Amino acid sequence: AAAPAPADYLIVGGGTAGLVLANRLSEDPKVHVLVLEGGGDGLGNVNISDFRRVGAAWGTDIDWQFPTQPLKYANNRTLTPGPRGKVLGGSSAINGDVFDRGDAREYDQWEVLGNTGWNFNSLFPAGQKSEHFYPPPADSDIEYVLSHHGTTGNVATSYSRNAPPIHDAIISSVANSGGFKSSDLEGGNATGIAHVTNARLPSNDTRATSATAYYFPYSYRPNFQVILHATATRILWSSTDEENAVASGIEYVDQSGVTRTASGKTVVLSAGTWGSPPILERSGVGNATYLSSLGIKSVVDLPGVGENLSEQTLVPMQWQLNSSLPLGDVTPFLLNVESVQTTVGPANLATAESLLNAPPPNLSPALYDAHKRLYQNHTTWVEDYIAVSTPAEGPSVLVMYPVNLHPLSKGSVHIVSSNGLEYPKIEYNFFQNPFDLFLMAAGCARAQKIASTPPLSDWIVAPIAPAANVNTIDALQDYVRSNAAYTNHIIGTALMAPRQDGGVVDPHLKVYGTKNVYVVDASVIPIEPAAHLQGTVYAFAEHAATLFKQ
Numbered sequence: 001a002a003a004p005a006p007a008d009y010l011i012v013g014g015g016t017a018g019l020v021l022a023n024r025l026s027e028d029p030k031v032h033v034l035v036l037e038g039g040g041d042g043l044g045n046v047n048i049s050d051f052r053r054v055g056a057a058w059g060t061d062i063d064w065q066f067p068t069q070p071l072k073y074a075n076n077r078t079l080t081p082g083p084r085g086k087v088l089g090g091s092s093a094i095n096g097d098v099f100d101r102g103d104a105r106e107y108d109q110w111e112v113l114g115n116t117g118w119n120f121n122s123l124f125p126a127g128q129k130s131e132h133f134y135p136p137p138a139d140s141d142i143e144y145v146l147s148h149h150g151t152t153g154n155v156a157t158s159y160s161r162n163a164p165p166i167h168d169a170i171i172s173s174v175a176n177s178g179g180f181k182s183s184d185l186e187g188g189n190a191t192g193i194a195h196v197t198n199a200r201l202p203s204n205d206t207r208a209t210s211a212t213a214y215y216f217p218y219s220y221r222p223n224f225q226v227i228l229h230a231t232a233t234r235i236l237w238s239s240t241d242e243e244n245a246v247a248s249g250i251e252y253v254d255q256s257g258v259t260r261t262a263s264g265k266t267v268v269l270s271a272g273t274w275g276s277p278p279i280l281e282r283s284g285v286g287n288a289t290y291l292s293s294l295g296i297k298s299v300v301d302l303p304g305v306g307e308n309l310s311e312q313t314l315v316p317m318q319w320q321l322n323s324s325l326p327l328g329d330v331t332p333f334l335l336n337v338e339s340v341q342t343t344v345g346p347a348n349l350a351t352a353e354s355l356l357n358a359p360p361p362n363l364s365p366a367l368y369d370a371h372k373r374l375y376q377n378h379t380t381w382v383e384d385y386i387a388v389s390t391p392a393e394g395p396s397v398l399v400m401y402p403v404n405l406h407p408l409s410k411g412s413v414h415i416v417s418s419n420g421l422e423y424p425k426i427e428y429n430f431f432q433n434p435f436d437l438f439l440m441a442a443g444c445a446r447a448q449k450i451a452s453t454p455p456l457s458d459w460i461v462a463p464i465a466p467a468a469n470v471n472t473i474d475a476l477q478d479y480v481r482s483n484a485a486y487t488n489h490i491i492g493t494a495l496m497a498p499r500q501d502g503g504v505v506d507p508h509l510k511v512y513g514t515k516n517v518y519v520v521d522a523s524v525i526p527i528e529p530a531a532h533l534q535g536t537v538y539a540f541a542e543h544a545a546t547l548f549k550q
C-alpha cells in the first residue's frame with residue numbers, strides 16, 4: 001500500500017496532549033494533521049466511558065502495562081506494571097478521572113527554570129480553555145467558585161453528587177488540627193481541603209477523555225486524520241547535520257506487524273512520559289555514549305533524554321468507622337493539600353530542613369533550587385486523597401492516601417536495544433532521597449492526627465492500617481517503604497529546561513539540536529502540580545497549541 005500523504009504536522013500518539021494539539025492545529029482547514037496512535041479507537045468500551053469502573057481497564061488491551069524495575073530504596077518491591085492508555089485519548093481514557101489544577105507558585109517555577117512564557121498567567125487561561133465546568137445541582141452541599149473554572153471549553157468537568165455527612169467532620173478536623181478549608185482549590189491557591197472535580201459529563205454520567213472532547217466531535221474534518229494501531233518506532237531523518245537535524249517522518253509498525261512510514265514537515269512526539277524518550281533514543285537523540293553501546297548512531301548528544309523521571313508517591317491508610325454510610329453509586333472525595341511546614345509540624349521541622357538541605361543525589365541543581373524555592377514559599381507539597389468506602393456488609397472504611405507532590409528522587413526511562421517494539425527499562429527510584437521517605441512518614445503522622453481530632457475522631461472505631469502502634473516517624477517510614485505505590489502522575493523525561501540544566505526541549509517545545517522535532521506531552525513538564533496531572537496536561541497542550549499557531 002502507498003505511504004500516507006505527507007502531513008504538515010505528524011503527531012505520534014493520540015493521547016491526552018496529542019489530540020488537543022491535533023484539534024487546535026486542524027482548526028485551520030489548510031493545515032493537514034496526521035496522528036499515529038498505537039491503540040484503537042476505544043468506542044463501545046465501557047471501561048472507558050463508565051467512570052465507576054475505574055481500574056477495570058488496567059491490565060487489558062487498552063493499557064500498555066509498562067514493567068518497572070524493583071524499588072531499590074523500598075524493600076526491592078516490584079510494583080504491578082505501570083498503566084498507560086493504549087487507545088485514542090491515551091491515559092485520559094483509563095485514568096481515575098479526577099480533574100484539578102495545581103498552585104500558581106508551582107506553575108510560576110516553570111518560568112523561573114528558564115521557560116519564558118510558561119507560568120500561571122499563561123497556563124490558567126489555557127486550562128480554562130480546556131474546561132467545561134458543570135456546577136453541582138442547586139441542592140448540593142458542595143462548595144465551588146465559578147471563576148476558578150472554564151465554562152465553555154472541551155472537557156466536561158463536574159462534582160460527584162451530594163457529599164456524605166462525614167465530609168463535614170473531615171473538613172472540620174483538618175481545620176481543627178492546623179489545616180484549613182478551601183472553597184475551591186482550582187483558582188491558583190491549591191492549599192486547603194475541598195471537594196475535587198472530575199472529568200465527567202453529568203447529564204449522562206460518562207467520562208470525558210481527550211478523544212470525546214477533542215477528536216470524535218471533529219473527526220469529520222478532512223484535514224484531521226488518525227491512523228490507529230500504528231506503533232511508532234523511530235524518527236526518519238532527511239539530514240543529520242550536527243545541531244541541525246531535520247526529520248522527514250516516522251517509521252511505524254502497523255496492526256499486522258508490517259513496517260511502514262509516514263512523512264511530515266513537522267514531527268511532534270506526544271507518546272507520553274514513557275513513550276516519547278524511547279522514540280528519541282532509537283532515533284539517535286539522547287546520551288551519545290549510551291546509544292553507541294547499543295549500536296545506535298548519535299544524531300544529537302542530549303543526555304537529558306529519559307532522565308528526571310518524577311512520580312508522586314502515595315501510601316494507603318485505613319480506619320474502621322462506627323457505622324455503615326449509605327454512599328450511593330457516585331461518591332465524591334476530598335483533597336487536603338498542605339505545605340511541608342504544616343504537614344511535619346514544629347516538632348519535626350528541623351529534621352525536615354536538614355534532610356532537604358542535604359545535597360540530593362541524581363537531581364539537577366536547577367530543579368533542586370526550584371524545589372527549595374517551593375519549600376521557602378510554603379508552597380503546597382503534601383496532599384491527602386480522602387474518601388469513604390462502604391462494603392456490601394459491615395461498617396464503612398475511611399481511606400486517606402498521603403502523597404508527596406514534589407519528590408526529590410528522580411528516576412529514568414531508557415531503551416535497552418534498538419528494537420522498536422521492546423519495552424524500555426524504567427527506574428522510579430522512589431525514596432532514593434531520604435527527605436522523600438521522611439516526608440511520606442510525616443504525611444502519615446499528619447493523617448493520624450487528623451483522624452484523632454474531633455469531630456472526625458467520633459466516627460472512628462480504630463485504625464486498620466497501619467496499626468495503632470505504628471505511630472513514630474521511624475515505624476511509619478517502615479510502613480511507607482513496604483506500602484508506597486505510584487500515583488500515575490509521571491513527568492520530566494523530556495524536560496523543558498535550558499540544555500545545560502538537562503533540558504531536552506526549549507520553551508517552544510522543540511528538541512535541542514533539531515530543526516523540526518517537538519515533544520508535546522507530560523514528559524516535558526518540569527514541576528509537578530499540587531494536583532492530579534491531567535488538568536495540567538490539558539492546559540499545557542492548549543498553551544502549546546497557541547505557541548504552534550503563532
Ligand SMILES: Cc1cc2nc3c(=O)[nH]c(=O)nc-3n(C[C@H](O)[C@H](O)[C@H](O)COP(=O)(O)OP(=O)(O)OC[C@H]3O[C@@H](n4cnc5c(N)ncnc54)[C@H](O)[C@@H]3O)c2cc1C
Binds near residue numbers: 089
Ligand atoms: C491509571 C492512571 C490513573 C490516572 N489518574 C488520574 C486522575 O485521576 N486524574 C488526573 O488528573 N490524572 C490522572 N492520571 C494522569 C493523566 O491521565 C496523565 O498524566 C495524562 O493523561 C498524560 O497525558 P500524555 O498526553 O502525556 O500521555 P497519554 O495520554 O498517555 O498519551 C500517550 C499516547 O501515545 C500513544 N503512544 C505511546 N507510544 C506510542 C507509539 N510508539 N506509537 C504510537 N502511539 C504511541 C499512547 O497509546 C497514548 O494514546 C492517571 C494516569 C493513569 C495512567
